[in-house]
Amino acid sequence: MADSLNLKISKILSRLADSKELIGSNPFKISAIRKASNTVANSNDSFHLIDDYQKIPGIGPSIAKKIAEIKLTGRLSELDELDEKIPAAFWELSKIRGLGLGSMKKLFKEKIFSYESLKENIFKNDLAFFSKSQNENIRRGIKLYASYKGKFLLSEGQDIFEAIQNKYHHIDFRETGGLRRCDEVLECVELIYICDPGFNIGNFASSLKGRVQGEQIEFSYNGRSIKVSISKKNEFGKRWLETTSTKKHLDSLKLYKVESEEEIYDLNGYSYIPPELRIWNPCEFKKNVPELLSIDDINLDMHMHTNWSDGFDSIDDMVSGSCAKGYSRIAITDHSKSASYAGGLKEESLFDQVSYIKNKNWDLEVLTGTECDILNDGSLDYDDSVLEKVDWVVASIHQNLNGDQTERILKALENPHINVLGHSTGRKLLTREGYDVDWPKVFSKLLERNIALEINGNPERLDVDASIAKNASKSGVKLSLNTDAHSIKQLDFMKMAVNQARRAGLDSSFVLNSDYQI
Incomplete structure (x- = not known):
């Protein structure tokens, strides 16, 4: 938080x-x-x-x-x-x-x-x-x-939930709804509370300075709508499942008034389905519920920025922060020269940075790299003679984001030095819609060139979304979970990338972040 x-x-x-x-x-x-x-x-x-x-x-x-x-x-x-x-x-x-x-x-x-x-x-x-x-x-x-209008990012919802827990530490609120599913954007923070016998909903609402709406209490916190569902203990499983799941998920389930969600899934012939997967039809998991990726599976982060471009902290600071995460490898990927608005590095500055990194001895492996702009014609911002001198290349579109960008991306992916296609829809949640992409064509090219597709953990991006990540993995494309961090604090964005991977149904075998060998 x-x-x-x-x-x-x-x-x-x-x-x-x-x-x-x-x-x-x-x-x-x-x-x-x-x-x-x-x-x-x-x-x-x-x-x-x-x-x-x-x-x-x-x-x-x-x-x-x-x-x-x-x-x-x-x-x-x-x-x-x-x-x-x-x-x-x-x-x-x-x-x-x-x-x-x-x-x-x-x-x-x-x-x-x-x-x-x-x-x-x-x-x-x-x-x-x-x-x-x-x-x-x-x-x-x-x-x-x-x-x-009125919507807000998942990260803000998570911060609000933590603040409410701290303020009302004597009340056992639990998260539900989009917050528990890790939806990218929320309309309200949904919580649930198990009431004791003799519970008075009116008095409880007054203690929160809220109002009663059916079986819910609504109140405001930091200008955001908070909705608290009330449940009896012996019906909690039903209430928690129905408030967490989307209609698509619930339509294929019969709900029972029981204490746990596990019981309901078992009575329907399913293993337990984690909250993040409840955006899908449960029939997809009839034969097998994946063992979803967890933050503990992550031991590398291959897209981050430093104060050499538009980052806040130094290379040494970012290395130190990554060591504290227990990572074994990171890549320093400052912006390329066309990103002048973001302090993009000209060739000589990039070579200076490469030399600096190569001459240091840290407790984890630090790769030299770049987040290299994909230019309008699909060429890359640095010549091949420059790119061959770095260890890791994230190729991203940062400018001219309108219309269909499929051909631009496909041409870029022909470059032999690219390792990852970065934040590949160009969207900014609540600010900018992404450009159009013919994903089957791009998946095919990524697979052919052995290039990974990024899940960018920046809360304003979360790019790509769960549906694209899911289809990419089905096509055999590897996913690279990265923070795109511009400061030590933003290294925590990896949790957001993991959330997105879990929504896509990914386990550790689908991502580069655990045992990838260069």
Whole structure:
């Protein structure tokens, strides 16, 4: 779980920087605040335990004072003053793809202060202060936002569940619904509670500051909807199974009022089916329920970034963090040169990094590598003469993400140096839909070239999804579970990749992460 104080400080500083930029404050001070926000977010130490903030690189006296105020009061008076000038509804616009802060400044100047106002205006006519393509992109962004408004990432749901457990530590809440299935995106956090005889649902709802809705209690936590199902102990198996499973899964089962889910599966002639697999028809597992991959099966991570490109931590830091995970091998895969927006390495810098890694002696094997951009024509960002000098190549599309990218990918996969096809739909959950791919063609080429398909554990990506991963494994394609970590803290993203692999029904034999030999 992300440190709650660090997260709060980082968010407040980030909002302060955005607010200052919106009203035209000093750009150097804004940049310093943004860097401090990033530093706090990526810190491996809780700010609960830090007293002298100025010992942290990039945090001077002014920002240290702001952090101290946030830590003491939970607020920042400077931001409160700016909030009086900027309507609260205005910040909803930042959630719309196609609206960066530069575009938001134009909307602010034109007194378009809310999502509803923008939608009303831009669907009538093009806004004169945007180009035609910008207007079209914003309209697409509004339609996408409307489809996911109110939803949130699985990782946020997991953090909320942990926070609720800490707050209500005397109540034995258990996870259910999409949270327990590890759905990528949630509409609410679903929990379940076993009640004792004489239980009063009204009193229980009041203790949570919630309301009774049938056999559920609903309340809000950090602005998110929490739904608690209530079950008697002797019916818990039925209630937990039906609240965890999708309709597709339940339609083939007869439910019984028993204490455990195992009993219900047994009465239906099945072995126990783990929650992550309850997105599928149980008939698929009539003969065999796979022994799903676990985090303990993972001993390598082959896609991560450092401060040589857009990562936060050094190579040595990432190696140290990976050692702490018990890994035997990692690959350092900073961005290639075309990713200038992400500090992509030119050839000479890549060679310097290769030399640095080759001349170090760590407690695990560290491969030299790159996350090499697949360019528009399907060629790779580095020449073969460069790629042959690194141990590991993750090939990914980062730019021009619209339409069908099958031919672009197929051409790239002809390159003899590629080991993994990275985050291969290009999606960003709740932000950007992925591009189209003819998967049977790509699976065939991956298999032919002995190239793995990535399951990217970044909570905003989780790319590929369970269905694609499942079909890839059936085609004989190996999956590579990676974090795409940009800091030590993000090495924890491997848990998210494992969740996705479990939803696809994968065991350790389908992935590169346990015993892969180069």
